[in-house]
Amino acid sequence: MFEQTFRNIDDILWKDSGADSELDYIGQTSWVLFLRYLDELERTKADEAALRGQEYGFILDEEFRWSKWAMPKDADGRPDHHRAMTGPDLVSFVDNKLFAYLAEFKQKADSPRTIEYKIGEIFSEIQNKIKSGYNLREIIDYADELEFRSSKEKHELSSLYETRIKNMGNAGRNGGQYYTPRPLIRAMIQVIDPQIGETIYDGAAGSCGFLCESYDYLCRKMDKTTDNLRVLQEETFYGKEKKNLAYVIGTMNMILHGIEAPNLVHINTLTEDIRHIQEKDRYNVILTNPPFGGKERKEIQQNFDIKTGETAFLFLQHFIKFLKTGGRAAVVIKNTFLSNTDNASVSLRKHLLNSCNLHTVLDMPSGTFQGAGVKTVILFFEKGEPTKKIWYYQFDPGRNMGKTNPLNDDDLKEFVNLQPEMPETEHSWNFNVAEINEETFDLSVKNPNTPKEEPLRSPEEILDEMERLDAETAEVLRSVRDLL
Numbered sequence: 224m225f226e227q228t229f230r231n232i233d234d235i236l237w238k239d240s241g242a243d244s245e246l247d248y249i250g251q252t253s254w255v256l257f258l259r260y261l262d263e264l265e266r267t268k269a270d271e272a273a274l275r276g277q278e279y280g281f282i283l284d285e286e287f288r289w290s291k292w293a294m295p296k297d298a299d300g301r302p303d304h305h306r307a308m309t310g311p312d313l314v315s316f317v318d319n320k321l322f323a324y325l326a327e328f329k330q331k332a333d334s335p336r337t338i339e340y341k342i343g344e345i346f347s348e349i350q351n352k353i354k355s356g357y358n359l360r361e362i363i364d365y366a367d368e369l370e371f372r373s374s375k376e377k378h379e380l381s382s383l384y385e386t387r388i389k390n391m392g393n394a395g396r397n398g399g400q401y402y403t404p405r406p407l408i409r410a411m412i413q414v415i416d417p418q419i420g421e422t423i424y425d426g427a428a429g430s431c432g433f434l435c436e437s438y439d440y441l442c443r444k445m446d447k448t449t450d451n452l453r454v455l456q457e458e459t460f461y462g463k464e465k466k467n468l469a470y471v472i473g474t475m476n477m478i479l480h481g482i483e484a485p486n487l488v489h490i491n492t493l494t495e496d497i498r499h500i501q502e503k504d505r506y507n508v509i510l511t512n513p514p515f516g517g518k519e520r521k522e523i524q525q526n527f528d529i530k531t532g533e534t535a536f537l538f539l540q541h542f543i544k545f546l547k548t549g550g551r552a553a554v555v556i557k558n559t560f561l562s563n564t565d566n567a568s569v570s571l572r573k574h575l576l577n578s579c580n581l582h583t584v585l586d587m588p589s590g591t592f593q594g595a596g597v598k599t600v601i602l603f604f605e606k607g608e609p610t611k612k613i614w615y616y617q618f619d620p621g622r623n624m625g626k627t628n629p630l631n632d633d634d635l636k637e638f639v640n641l642q643p644e645m646p647e648t649e650h651s652w653n654f655n656v657a658e659i660n661e662e663t664f665d666l667s668v669k670n671p672n673t674p675k676e677e678p679l680r681s682p683e684e685i686l687d688e689m690e691r692l693d694a695e696t697a698e699v700l701r702s703v704r705d706l707l
Contacts, residue, residue: 225376225383228365235361241354249387250468251362253475254349256384259366260478261342262289282339287324292316294367302367313356322346336457338484341474348467348489381435381479388430388472402429403512403555404591407601408436410635411510411553414583414603414642419445419454421507426492426541428462431473433510435480442481456482461506465491493519493537496526497544505547512555513538515597529574531567536560539571543578546606552579558586558598561666572664576656579604583642586617586668590624600668613654614645617670647672 232252236242242251265281265288272279285291295306308316329343353359371377389402412433417423419441425433438460445451460482464470470489477485517534524530527540535556546552560568561584575581583603591599604610616638622628637650645653652672659665 225369225379228369229383229387231365232362235358235365236353239353239355239358241352245390246468247352249472250349251352252387253471254345254351255362255366256369257345257475257478258289258293259369260371262293263371264483282342284324287321289367292321293363302364307360308356309360310356313359314351314354315356317351317359322351335488336484336486341478341484341487344489345471345474349471377479377481381476384476384479385432385435388432388476403432404630405432405436406630406632406635407555407587407591408432408510409440409632410585410639411601411603412437412440413639415508415510415551415553417441417508417510419451419459422458423460423508423510424506424545425462425509425511426545427511427513427538428464428473428487429469429512431462431476431485431487433512434460434462434473434482434485435476437508437510438477438480438482456484457486460486462487463490463492464488491523492541493523493526493534495541497528497541498526500544502547505545505550507547507550509542509546509550509552509554511538511542511553513542515557529567529570531565531571533567536567536571539575543575543606546579548607550606552602552604552606554602554604555599556602558600558668561600561668564663569662569664572666575602575604576610576659576664579606579610580608581610581613583645584613584615584666584668585638586615588618588620588624590628591630610656612656613666614642614651615654615668615670616641616651617668619650649673 229252232255233248236248236251242248261282265279265283269279269281281288290296292308295303297303325342325346327343328339329347332340332343334340351359353362369380371380385405417437417440423434423437425431428434438455441455441459445455460477462473462485464473464487467489470487474485474487477487513535515533515535518532519534519537524532524537527537529536529540531537539554539556539560542552542554561572563569581602581604583601585601585603587599587601589598618635618638620628620630620634624630641648641651645651647653649672650670652670654666
């Protein structure tokens with residue numbers, strides 16, 4: 224049902240003059256879905272309050288509730304199409320009244336860590352692009368058919384939403400920035416193994432894939448006590464995101480996964496001066512895939528000890544600084560970070576090795592990230608002790624990866640299983656940091672265990688072999704003639 228509803232909404236958006244791309248499709252689907260979900264959430268809470276003999280205080284005024292403007296019902300609970308707005312009236316209400324009302328919650332909310340504040344932020348950052356009120360009416364009708372009451376329904380919806388985010392990669396470079404393959408995220412989480420009570424942070428949150436997958440991981444592992452659920456909801460997940468659409472999508476993604484008021488901040492993470500970070504600002508676990516290839520301005524670079532225009536290198540400094548002593552991190556980064564010879568790269572590798580235990584490097588092949596031909600590595604490190612030994616694992620899927628052969632969970636099982644023991648195999652090896660070149664601090668992936676191919680023979684050796692074989696053939700022919 225959910226999948227067909229998404230397809231139907233896409234078909235309508237394709238016909239509308241205001242939605243031009245896959246990015247627009249998910250942005251517009253997001254705000255409609257959010258208001259439908261909020262209505263279901265409020266009705267569930269009202270029912271629970273009634274069972275306790277209490278009255279529930281609705282977040283939205285009656286005029287702006289889904290059941291009033293989007294899908295009014297008659298006395299029998301059926302859609303009342305006579306009272307439901309459509310056409311220009313519907314677009315006018317949404318553009319001029321609804322969005323303005325919802326955006327005001329950002330100023331009215333008691334705290335940024337409330338669902339009221341998130342409502343205000345979402346509708347301050349996004350706008351209705353659906354030009355036809357008749358198209359919007361059809362979309363609302365489809366969205367109203369969705370139900371989110373059971374955990375199975377919520378899980379199905381969040382999975383489909385994830386698929387939509389993944390498809391954004393097909394819309395071009397900007398869409399792809401928001402999506403990290405979920406099998407890779409899950410493998411990173413398994414190695415880091417976050418625990419209930421620890422704080423988890425992603426300063427380049429995008430669509431919040433790392434935070435959502437961490438939420439699912441902890442939900443499966445932990446005891447479902449009231450206290451644990453409260454800690455998971457309020458005190459575990461933290462993120463920052465710069466881009467408007469990514470922020471809205473990430474917030475929506477976390478809410479659909481079950482986190483009502485995500486601790487997600489809309490900010491350019493790199494504008495923070497890392498020299499002012501205090502212990503209270505730090506986190507136990509960092510899981511992230513920061514953007515790479517960007518170039519930051521001089522004023523942004525002033526916030527960091529190692530000056531560089533490379534966005535990913537600034538993020539790496541940020542993550543090291545934001546990690547608690549004893550904290551654990553897994554960070555996706557371009558593989559050229561391991562070998563670049565510029566001063567910033569060398570200094571950053573030295574800083575990482577001296578301040579953290581970089582215990583594991585996972586080398587990923589091209590094609591891991593659909594639409595991006597770059598090769599990446601994942602750095603796994605723990606803050607507090609310098610690095611003495613690094614275990615490298617060179618992932619070989621045995622196939623060309625891409626849209627038709629994407630990464631899957633089985634691909635990385637061997638890596639996850641071997642990582643605790645860090646053995647030497649054909650695809651993995653250990654490097655003693657005491658042997659590093661202290662001028663370059665080169666950490667390149669150089670597998671010493673790859674089976675060596677037979678060296679090519681010289682022309683002289685080939686001619687000698689031919690003469691030997693000719694002689695043996697002549698001897699065989701003589702023996703045959705003698706027998707005859």
